């Protein structure tokens with residue numbers, strides 16, 4: 001008789017947990033996975049996937065407008081959020097089914113319910129104790145709303161995906177990627193949208209020009225951006241909500257959405273009893289192999305608050321499966337992780353920002369270009385694209401690539417391979433462009449910016 005019920009017990013069937021479980025099972029491990037809410041986790045249900053679908057939906061309004069310059073008749077299209085939500089829900093249900101089948105086919109035991117830890121080898125779920133040689137905590141994160149008066153009247157991204165109708169006036173609070181994405185979504189759908197952010201520049205943590213350029217472009221499209229502003233209280237009014245700002249000003253809205261941060265899902269999991277330690281921010285503390293302070297307990301994804309992205313969570317899951325069940329101890333390489341922000345226009349980035357490259361001390365050259373893409377010569381739009389390369393002068397290596405503009409994520413994904421391979425600026429220059437594209441700008445910028 002085996003000593004444990006399972007070789008691996010995964011808590012949380014999101015991006016990281018599902019990947020780790022499937023790969024571990026493929027290596028021959030006996031695996032169980034517990035899920036309390038929805039298969040596929042945040043990304044599939046209330047994150048990347050529905051967000052991108054909403055972003056597509058929001059884009060049509062300006063596409064209809066741009067088409068007129070290309071000879072199409074002006075249309076008066078109506079937007080029905082309820083229909084989009086229903087169609088999106090159907091697609092997500094299909095994906096939930098795909099995830100269930102993937103796990104079933106891999107031979108993973110799915111346990112629907114909330115799991116908690118009893119000790120370093122025991123999990124409790126639906127009143128039963130299950131033992132495992134290893135436990136993987138992949139419980140993700142949850143949005144947090146600051147404790148201001150009236151906070152309960154605000155929504156988060158979780159609820160934004162299920163609104164029954166498009167609010168007429170929306171206030172989005174925050175300056176990170178989820179905030180700018182939703183401000184673009186609501187604005188594109190036709191709501192009167194205001195973004196309120198307490199800092200001086202949106203997209204803090206990214207190359208400084210990305211936030212500045214994005215703010216300018218979003219404002220051209222009609223989003224009102226209030227920087228250095230903070231909501232002190234929210235109160236109901238006759239037909240909607242009133243946000244009182246810290247400076248005493250007020251904003252009237254029908255919907256106020258907070259996107260000011262997410263907290264790791266570590267509460268009431270029994271982690272401390274099992275010997276797991278937490279960071280100051282409440283995330284599970286792990287080493288390079290995602291092993292926690294308790295030797296038999298591993299943790300991956302948002303609950304560890306390292307790089308909170310789906311492809312990172314899945315890569316960490318694969319690494320843990322390789323480490324534990326394939327005799328290949330694997331530590332993830334966190335250098336040069338590309339990422340996109342699906343605001344309108346899109347933003348994408350890989351490698352070092354200009355600021356980070358400068359703070360390393362070595363000399364750098366910056367190549368940058370801002371231009372009107374060909375499409376907008378006839379569309380009537382004054383939207384501009386922005387591209388930037390950061391080059392380490394001594395090695396000539398391109399250490400950062402940044403972009404604001406249509407399809408930025410699609411373009412930067414390719415550039416990320418070159419950067420991961422250590423490509424030099426000379427190799428970028430030797431690459432023939434594809435004409436006419438916007439992306440060719442990345443291989444034709446010849447003059448570094450004057451310092």
Ligand SMILES: Cc1cc2nc3c(=O)[nH]c(=O)nc-3n(C[C@H](O)[C@H](O)[C@H](O)COP(=O)(O)OP(=O)(O)OC[C@H]3O[C@@H](n4cnc5c(N)ncnc54)[C@H](O)[C@@H]3O)c2cc1C
Nearest residue numbers: 012014015016036041042047115139140301302308309310
């Ligand atoms: C609005 C939004 C947009 C995003 N857009 C992008 C994007 O475009 N690209 C990108 O890469 N990332 C995006 N992300 C981030 C991405 O969704 C997360 O990084 C990713 O889902 C993390 O995966 P995970 O496995 O750590 O956790 P999750 O996917 O959150 O999965 C955790 C799972 O654990 C379950 N769970 C929690 N506690 C228990 C318990 N005790 N017992 C049983 N089950 C439990 C939860 O129900 C959940 O299903 C977005 C996130 C949000 C909120």
